Amino acid sequence: MTPQKMLRAEAFEDALGGSDLEELIGYNLKRAYVIVRTDFRKTLGEDGMSARVFSALSLCVRFPNITQSELARTMGIERSGLVAIVDRLEDNGYLRRVQVPTDRRVQALVPTDAGRTAYREAIKAVRAHEDTLFSEMTDDEKQTLLSLLRKIRAREDDE
Amino acid sequence: MTPQKMLRAEAFEDALGGSDLEELIGYNLKRAYVIVRTDFRKTLGEDGMSARVFSALSLCVRFPNITQSELARTMGIERSGLVAIVDRLEDNGYLRRVQVPTDRRVQALVPTDAGRTAYREAIKAVRAHEDTLFSEMTDDEKQTLLSLLRKIRAREDDE
DNA sequence: CGAATTTTGTTAATTAGGTAAACAGTTGAA
DNA sequence: TTCAACTGTTTACCTAATTAACAAAATTCG
Numbered sequence: 001m002t003p004q005k006m007l008r009a010e011a012f013e014d015a016l017g018g019s020d021l022e023e024l025i026g027y028n029l030k031r032a033y034v035i036v037r038t039d040f041r042k043t044l045g046e047d048g049m050s051a052r053v054f055s056a057l058s059l060c061v062r063f064p065n066i067t068q069s070e071l072a073r074t075m076g077i078e079r080s081g082l083v084a085i086v087d088r089l090e091d092n093g094y095l096r097r098v099q100v101p102t103d104r105r106v107q108a109l110v111p112t113d114a115g116r117t118a119y120r121e122a123i124k125a126v127r128a129h130e131d132t133l134f135s136e137m138t139d140d141e142k143q144t145l146l147s148l149l150r151k152i153r154a155r156e157d158d159e
Numbered sequence: 160m161t162p163q164k165m166l167r168a169e170a171f172e173d174a175l176g177g178s179d180l181e182e183l184i185g186y187n188l189k190r191a192y193v194i195v196r197t198d199f200r201k202t203l204g205e206d207g208m209s210a211r212v213f214s215a216l217s218l219c220v221r222f223p224n225i226t227q228s229e230l231a232r233t234m235g236i237e238r239s240g241l242v243a244i245v246d247r248l249e250d251n252g253y254l255r256r257v258q259v260p261t262d263r264r265v266q267a268l269v270p271t272d273a274g275r276t277a278y279r280e281a282i283k284a285v286r287a288h289e290d291t292l293f294s295e296m297t298d299d300e301k302q303t304l305l306s307l308l309r310k311i312r313a314r315e316d317d318e
Numbered sequence: 319c320g321a322a323t324t325t326t327g328t329t330a331a332t333t334a335g336g337t338a339a340a341c342a343g344t345t346g347a348a
Numbered sequence: 349t350t351c352a353a354c355t356g357t358t359t360a361c362c363t364a365a366t367t368a369a370c371a372a373a374a375t376t377c378g
Contacts, residue, residue, distance in 0.1 A: 045174060238356065
């Protein structure tokens with residue numbers, strides 16, 4: 001890149017403050033989300049758990065005997081999308097599908113000991129990843145951010 | 160759903176406050192992002208512009224003669240991913256690829272009058288969508304949210 | 319009761335968004 | 349001049365997610 005071109009590229013970046021996009025919450029939300037997702041993958045990745053698999057395991061550990069439909073509703077995804085996630089967790093030996101005598105349609109999801117152990121390790125790694133990724137923010141700022149994001153999430157049930 | 164099952168499902172949702180996930184910034188960021196994305200699509204959607212196409216058009220209008228590589232860097236995506244976006248905008252007649260005599264590799268992106276007009280309509284719709292979607296938030300809260308998201312985005316250049 | 323509706327888990331097909339690798343042509347630097 | 353780097357592009361691939369259909373089971377209602 002010539003010095004001239006370099007200056008031109010930097011000019012675009014420096015002038016970005018003047019872009020409409022920078023004032024949009026949606027745009028900033030997406031850019032921030034991509035950064036956090038990338039760092040999450042670097043942390044749990046290298047064929048570790050994806051965010052979806054991690055979330056599913058977390059909820060199964062917290063709410064043993066949850067059904068797949070309940071889990072899908074809680075995670076805000078389709079039942080069909082959950083099958084592969086639960087397959088993955090069952091293959092890893094982290095949980096089992098258990099028949100429920102009172103309703104033969106459903107299969108309750110129960111974490112194994114290995115699943116609970118894996119989750120304990122994973123949540124530790126995730127918290128460490130958030131600690132370093134958000135180290136420039138004070139605890140107050142983090143709580144403020146959380147409460148504002150939850151305010152957006154209050155829209156979750158509008159269909 | 161039986162009343163019993165209903166109670167059980169609600170119990171899971173109500174108890175969600177006790178889930179580790181709810182305390183994670185990453186999880187809340189993703190859930191909030193999904194809501195905003197869904198609403199954005201409902202607004203500009205119905206074969207309108209996707210967020211990516213809208214962003215690209217916005218930057219071409221703001222920085223005419225930007226090149227595809229510069230645009231990709233600014234948007235934080237790969238050059239290869241931009242080709243389809245620019246194709247789409249060119250097909251719609253919203254911008255043109257223009258040869259640059261001083262560097263025969265690059266093609267400068269210049270918006271057409273139709274492109275500028277379409278963008279003006281689009282940004283108006285997007286602002287309206289954000290106004291209603293975030294109507295529960297005060298202006299102060301919106302600015303706080305923006306500044307916290309930008310704090311996360313400060314990590315954007317860490318590779 | 320019996321018929322119609324709903325729910326559950328599942329598969330298959332499709333889409334959106336995005337990355338990575340390779341390429342030919344062009345430019346810049348040693 | 350040769351080597352490295354950059355540009356736009358194509359191709360192949362991947363992940364996340366949705367929709368539609370389905371059979372089995374459960375629930376609702378006439």
